[in-house]
Amino acid sequence: MNTLFILVDCNNFYVSCERVFNPSLINKPVVVLSNNDGCIIARSNEAKLLNIPMGAPFHIYKDFINAHKVKVYSSNYPLYGDMSNRVMNSLSEFNSDLEVYSIDEAFLKYKQKKESSIECYILKIKESIIKWTGIPVSIGVGPTKTLAKIANVLAKKNNHHGIFDLSSKIKQDEILKDVNVENIWGISKRWGSKLRMIGIGNAQQLRDSSPRRIRQYLGVVVERIVYELRGVVCLDINEILPKKNIMCSRSFSNLISDKNILKQSIMEYTIRACEKMRNQNTRAQSIYIFLQTNKFNKGRQHNEGIMVGLNIPCSDTGPIIKLASSAIDRIYKPGYLYQKAGIMLLDLISANINQHDFFGNTNHSLSDNRMKVVDSLNKKFGPGTISNGILKYKGKNEWSSKKYYLSNRYTTQWDELPHVI
DNA sequence: TCTGGGGTCCTAGGACCC
């Protein structure tokens, strides 16, 4: 029995999500912007053909985009997150050995029996996903994750119809010499240029180089890539583990110097981060709070963060908000124009572990029950239905992200406006 | 005017222990 890795990748995912609910966007150039409408983070094929680069600041391309009638959307994460879940749930119908690698990608591990054809299998997956969710996907196959990644890039080329199988040695020999080192998964520009300095410019050359030499030169991560290119599995399917850290941060739409407004933003981020933490059934052992001025401005800069330990692991939003607020008191400096703030919940451990503090007070049950009620109400009636009383605003405020081009939350809309208790 | 947000893993070096 032969084991193969299959990488399923949603095509231009955020654009495809917008197109599912607005078919008039099909065959037109479309881009989706990052938070605060800052950068271009997704492009339709038509937008790629116009040479609009990934990650480009929107304001620099705005005139060009208008001139070419490119449709622009602010990022709509509730929609993309929900569509992602639909795609991943559909994939799990095919294969339980599945790793959700990112919002728009998943690896499947496929045990090939002698008589079975992988072509039929992946074609069925591709056709089912578009039928069930409306999202087009590309599928790459290889004996390792690294080769499946390369296959996936090839699948996206025009003449391959979204499927490419790189499992045969002959095919690998044919293909790898035309893959630049920088385009291999795990090799960025920096490592790519270091490899070029020793005469390794393509995937075939890296595959055929000495693993020991590569390890000495760039470390164990790149050594593993050498083996993966040879078809030796070093990176297996990862089971979905709870996150060890959870971060929530945003750039503000306007610069902020008022400490109370900064606190208000941090509190909203804390509420979101704590929800995510409870959702994966974990508690934080410490938190990190940070403030940043705008690094692109010439004015005075102040970037500072502070780590605060918790005496006992905690998943209750209330005490964490209090700590976050006093952390702001300690790092805030008046007179600076802050552009971004955030919180990280660190060293998350399972909520099932009952760890005693110095005095042996570990009864979480009261707060757990309270949080359970809060979370279930928010899930049922929409985010912010019930929250800590500090959140005073209703609707838009002077710091939350700019989203001028936002589409509807087609799949997760609630009728009720947020209430404050 | 405007420049995202959220993660993971690895390594080197220091502290500490026996």
Next chain:
DNA sequence: TCTGGGGTCCTAGGACCC
């Protein structure tokens, strides 16, 4: 008097990913 050396844990920083 002799002042070694290996193991482990922790942390900060660097690299990568989408």
